[in-house]
Every structure is written in structure tokens, then in C-alpha cells.
Amino acid sequence: MARIDRIADPWGTRTPYGPGEDWPVRVDTFLKEGVSPQDVDRWVPTASILHSNGDGMDIAVKDGRMVGVRGAAGDRINRGRLDPKDLYAWQAGASPDRLTRPLISRDGALVETDWDTAMDAVVRRSRELLDEQGPGAFGFYTTGQLFLEEYYTLAAIARGGIGTHHLDGNTRLCTATAAAALKESFGCDGQPGTYADIDHADVIALFGHNAAETQTVLWMRMLDRLAGPNPPQVICVDPRPTPVARMAAVHLAPRPGTNVALMNGLLHEIISAGRIDRGYVDAHTVGYEELERRVEEYPPARVAELCDVPEELIRRAAGLLGDAERLVSTVLQGFYQSHQATAAAVQVNNLHLIRGMLGRPGCGVLQMNGQPTAQNTRECGADGDLPGFRNWANDDHVADLARIWNVEPERIPHYAPPTHAMQIFRYAEQGSIRFLWVSGTNPAVSLPELSRIRKILAQERLFLVVQDIFPTETTELADVVLPAATWGEKTGAFTNADRTVHLSEKAVEPPGEARPDLEIFLDYAGRMGFTGKDGTPLITWTGPESAFRAWQECSRGRPCDYTGLSYERLRAAGGVQWPCDQDHPDGTERLYSDGRFWAAPEYCESFGRDLVTGTPVEEVEYRFLNPSGKAVIKSAGYLPPHEMPDELRPFHLINGRTVHHFHTRTKTARAPQLRDAAPDVWVEMSAADAAAHDMREGDLAEISSPRGVVHARLRVTGIRPGVLFLPFHYGYWDLPDDAGRTRAANELTVTDWDPASKQPLFKTGAATIRLLERGGGDAPADRDSEAEPARSRTALADEEPR
């Protein structure tokens, strides 16, 4: 057993392995100072909640309190390993500033109240608005961090109870493009690949996916392959010198906003070299000829110019991709939050379709998620889709959902695509949404163009309900604040980015009067008296397990079939990958193994969209294009981004995450090790740009865009010249009240989104930078992008290879 500081070394010690071998077990444990494993009363099973990887773990409980965590040795996802955030951030649960009582706005200030008063206020306003305006007055904005049972209940309340079209999650910011790209290519959401494909791959391509910081345990798996015999070759597409880039055989750092051009260039080379699986293309896809024609316009020389990437590197990357025998591709925010998001992500699917590399060991696409339970937001219909991957444009699907909910089909709005988050905020801005219920998220820091968002949320005419575990920049603006229980304080299931379902058990009591989100939603439904056709209650479930069973029925026969699961089964088996039904009692490791897709017109979740205009494809068109439900190869040309650098604002500005923090730091900044590892915002700039601006490491800089300004300390890194990077985690709750609004990266971001996935663009925009104050730091020097915090005794965790 070794003790190491997992702040300084986020990935821990290597356990090398070769292709086709089992990934060795390494159990990571962190216990509160003074607590030893023998002291622990019980270990309560759950999975990780601070990223999308879904690592199995146990919470250590002593005297009714959390005292530590341990990775689950037998779990298929992590084999005992834990991400540094999971090692330390559980401590935040016991933080003294948790919300423990409901708050209500009285004379402009939030005051403590009881649950009855708070819920009465919510219900009274709901009834008034239903009478006055109808369901269109209501918006619900949820998260990617609640549990499956909670999303399903919320979807039933919003779509079947209130009957509003305006329900979405903050998953719109992290995972909407993953879902959109899967729907475009395969007719339905659902991750084709599995993490186990890493064990077999000979080439791993990470497209805009800094796995080393966002999915550290998956990166450990890749690092262990890289350290073992016959390692895979890594291709990295990222404008930053990430840890992934350092391990890559080829690192492409394209100009922000040019991913489609780059992908078309790679596909061009692979097609011209004849490295396609013609048999697979003919048997299982439609649309190949158009792709071939389209990418003809993207020879490497042109792409090199558009993307400002050496032609030679494009050829080398295409060579690796074309020669791969077992290719795994992963995609994340570098594509999803950038210009032409869906079009770019779809080209990665195309790469696998034309090479016939799907559904076999080592051959898989992983369109990733950002948040732990984002997949459930998608499948339960709490984002812009109907529950169970039902198609809003298919009347039979709507009728089927209405049957399950025992309501008339007309009750469930389906006259157009469900309203996406950015449009919900727009409706609130112009005053047609007058009731907004935000659960488990902090839009006042995480949405683009924060001055606008704050104004929208602060409107007198908007009744704002915020349900969360801490006071945040968003709760400050609420009319009613509902204190929620969090992970470890409630029971429920959730599903990670490779379709693995875990059960997360309650380990300790929530503080004060805080309640599980499910209980809050059920309470609202009860008070509102939502009923079905015959006057019986709409919501027939009363707790997590009965909610799970109701969801199983809703999922029956759909791609995300949960009917073969149960709490009992999940307790015994640990993580299981859906679909899990009678035909697949042990779950399903890889989708589309037989080249058959969920794309038949009568079964598919979506008829797709025009990748440039975002217009939904009509059923008739889809039937004509894809009558027998094959995979759809969709091509797209490159379009210049809407906001480009100019003389006034010469830099591309991108924002993103760091390994030590999650979302808006509500939990991670309340764990001392994580808080101290990355305590404040910084800006990254290349050495050449720093020299040109006479700026040095540690200087205080002012970064500005047409929307606002941010003040941040400079880090000089190997980032692509002409690009600035800001981490987006930092808001204002831990600053003095009189501090200016100059810390959150999203003060600067443009309000613009991908028309197909409706995901906002956090990685396309223009900015300028100037020196505000000398920092007295060293002369500019190339350094790694992530923090290099001092070694800390309090961060020592145990590592036990087995």
C-alpha cells in the first residue's frame, strides 16, 4: 500500500497492462485524518458524482457521518480507482453553510421559513399562472446531477402534469451535442461503445476531450495501456497543451471554430487512401456518396490553411486513423461547445461508419457527457426529448407515453421540438415564461453572457424557485429557495457515459430540514393534485424504488430498456449497462454489434435536423432517405464562426474545466484540498503572445469582450498562439459582497449556440487582453496548463494495487 498526494498527482501510480488483458485493480481510499479502516462502521455503495465517468465507490460512515471514500475493486468502470474530486469533495456535504431550511423572499430579502409556507407559495403562484396564461408560462431548468427517479418524476410533472413544453437541463451545456450527434447518425441516443474498448484499441483518438482532467479514471486506463506492452497510439485534437497532448503521437491544435474543416480533411485523406470498409458502408449506411463529394472540397492543403495546422500533421493523423485496426474515438467539449458542434461530432461517427469500426472490441465511439447523471436527464425526458427516447414528432410514441401516464396525448406538448434551455431563458427575458423552477444548477455562473442572465433571473415579474444544497449566485435571486439533500443523503440510480447503471445508496441523513429532490417534486405534485384521465393521481409512485419501477415500465421496449434491472439486482451486481431486459439479462456491452441500428422511421428517437440551419427533418423526408433504418452518414461544409477576432479583439477566447473543480465549485471549493489546489481564476496565454504584449507569468490581466471583463492572473503556457483560455468554475459566492463582477469566465461569452444541438458556444468568441497590474512573477516560461500545487499532507490518499 502506498500513500500519495492525489492533488499533486491526480492519476496516481501506473498499473500497466497489454492489449486484451484485464485492467489491473488498484483500490484508492481517502479517510478523514485520524480515521482508520477498522474504525469505519459501514461502507455504503454508490458511484462518482463529480464527472460523467461513473466510477463505483463506497462511502465510509462512522457515527452517522461520512468519514471517507473508497473505490470499488470489482467495478467494471474503475476497478477501485477514484478521481481526486471524488476522493475529497464528499467533505463538502458536512459544510456548515449548507441550506437547511426553506427560504422565501420578503421585502426583497430571503428569510427562513417552513416547508408548508414555501411550498404553498410555489403552488399558489402555479395555480394563478395556470389560470391566467396556461402551461406556456412555466419553465423548468434542471441539471445533470440528480438521480434518474428525480428526472423521471420532474418530466412527468412538467410534461404530463403542468403540460408545458419548457423543460430542459443544464445538460444542454455539456451533453446536448453528444445526444444530437448520436441521433443524427444512429437515429437514436445511446452510447455505441464501452470503456472496455480501451483495453483492446490500437489507436485512441480524443477529439476535444481532455480526458486527463475531465475523466481522470478513464485516462488512468489509457495511461496504463500506454505504459504496458504494445501500447496504442494516441491522437489529440485540442488547442491547449493538455496532458493528453503530451502523450499523443499526433497533436493537432486547430484554430478554434474549425473542427468541421479538420474532420473533413481527415475523412478526405482516409477516403482518398481507400481505407474504407466498402462492404460495411453498403450494407449498413445511407449517405456515403454525399460525404465523398463533400470532403473532396477539403484536401489537406486547404484544411491546413483553414485550421492553421501543418499539412504534414493532418496526413499523419489521417494515416494513423486509416491504418487503425481497433480504433476508439472519444469526443467532448472541444467539439460540443464549439462552432458547428453537431456537424463536427457527427464526422467522428462517420469516421467509424466508413471504417466499419463499431460494435467490436476496441472499435467504438464514445460521445461523452460532462456531468455524472447527464445520461438520465436525456433518457428520462428532462432535457429536450420525451421519456424513453420517444420521438416528439411520432404520434404513436406520444400516444404510448400518454398511455403510460394515463393522460390524453394532447396533454403532452409535442407540436414542435421541446424548448431548449437557451430558449427558455429567452422566453423568460421577454416575459412569456413567468415561473421558472431551477433544480440543482447555478445558471447565474454557468450560462453564457452573465450580465444578461442575472437580469433575466432578477426580474420582478419572474417567479423563481431554486432548489439546491448551498446558497449560490442563483439562489440569491430566488423568490423561494428549497434546501435539497445530495448524493450520499438519498437513494437513487444513475447512469454514466457508457450506459452503466449504478445504484447510489443513502449513507447519512441530510442536514436540518433538507429533503431529497424526489421528495420535493412528489410534494409539489401532491399539492398541485395532478391527475390522469380518470381522476386518479398522475404520479403513482411514492419513493425512489417505486419511481424506479415506474421508469422501468416507461423504458420497456425502448432502446434504454431497464426492465431487466431492479434495486436488488443493482445491489448484487454493481454497475450494469443498458439495455438490460429479458433478452439481455446481463446488460449490453456494445451497441450495434450486428450493424443494426435503432433508426427505423417508426422506432427512431429523431428524424434528425439540418446540421447548418437546425431545422427538424420531416418524417416524410426521413422515410425517403432512410426507409430501412440504417445508420445515416451526414456531411457538412465548414462555415466561419459568427464572432471572429478582429483588430479590436484579436484573440480567440475559450473556456473550460480544470481537474480540481466541478461546475461552479459549489462542492469542490468546500473541500480544502481542492479549494487550495486551484483557488482562483487564471488566464492562459502563449509565450509568443505574452512577449508581444510585454506580459509575464503572474501578472494580473484584464480580459474583455463585448459582454464584459474578467480579471485573472496570467499563466504562460504552450497554448496555441492567438488563443486565451479561462476556467469557467469561478463565480462570486466566496468573494466579499462588494467585489466586482469580474471573475466568472461567462461574463465574456457570446450568446450563440449550435443550431442543431442548441448547445451554447463556450469555445468560440473574440476577446482582448491587457496588463492591469505587474505580478512580480518570473519571466515568461512555457509551463503545463494544469496547476502545480504544493504537496499537501492533508491530501494523502491510499493506493493499493491488487
Next chain:
Amino acid sequence: MNRIGLALRALHHGERGLAQDLLRVSERHVSEHEIHHVARDLSAWSQRHLRELAEIGGRYGARLGTGHALETGLGARLREKRSELVKHRSTPGMLLLHDLRHIHVQAAGVSLDWEMIAQAAQARRDTELLSLTERCHPDTLRQMRWANAHLKQLSPQVLNS
């Protein structure tokens, strides 16, 4: 000028109007972000069509401009400013529906013009003209569908609030 030349001139006129109207919609609805950004992209399609039409028009005796002279500048900035100022009012919603409806009708006219020219090109086995229509006409249909889709999505909210 022969009759195809006349038809190309009518089409050119329609495309120019569509390019201008899409820009105008973009300027008038700065606060409807998707409309604002995508309308501008779609206007660029019509501007490309104008260039292509100008290149081919001479063969049929039609001298057509390249469409550089679309109105921008001060008027555009005023429209954008106005849109920004009324972003928290609900009345621009009706104006938006009206504008989208207009784009759809305008694009439908342009689509019919492309249709007629494609038919004529087929009849006279004019492959160059036919391939021009094959390149451009699908864009027009996408412009129409775009306006239609936003009308479908927005009208329930605008008309019920």
C-alpha cells in the same frame, strides 16, 4: 435578352430581395440569438447565388449585378440597437412571426423561379444551367424550411402570452 434571360433576371431580383430580407431579419432580431446568427448565414447563401447568377446571366443576355450592394451600415446598426432596447418586451414576438412568414413566402417565390429555370435547362439540355440550379435550389428549400420551423416553434408561445 431571351426568355431564360428574363427568368434569370426575375430570379436574381428575388434572390437579392431574399438576401436583403434575411439580413434585415438578423438585424431586427438581435435578441433572438439563433434567428440573428442563422439568418445571416442564410443570407450568405443567397448572396452566393447572386454571384453565380451574375456569372451565367450574360450567356442569356441578362446583365446581373453580383449583389455586393446590400444595404448595411447605419440603418443596420439602428435596427440592431432598437432590437436590443426592446429585448424584454413581448411585442417584438409578433414582428418576428411576421418577418419569418415573409421570409418563407419570399423564399417560396425564389424556389419556384429555380424550379422553372431547372425545367427549362433540362428541356434544352443546358447542363451548365441545370447544375447551377442543382447547386442552388436546395439551399432555397432549406431557407424556406428554416423559416417554417421557427414559425412552428415560436407561434404557440407568442400567440398564447
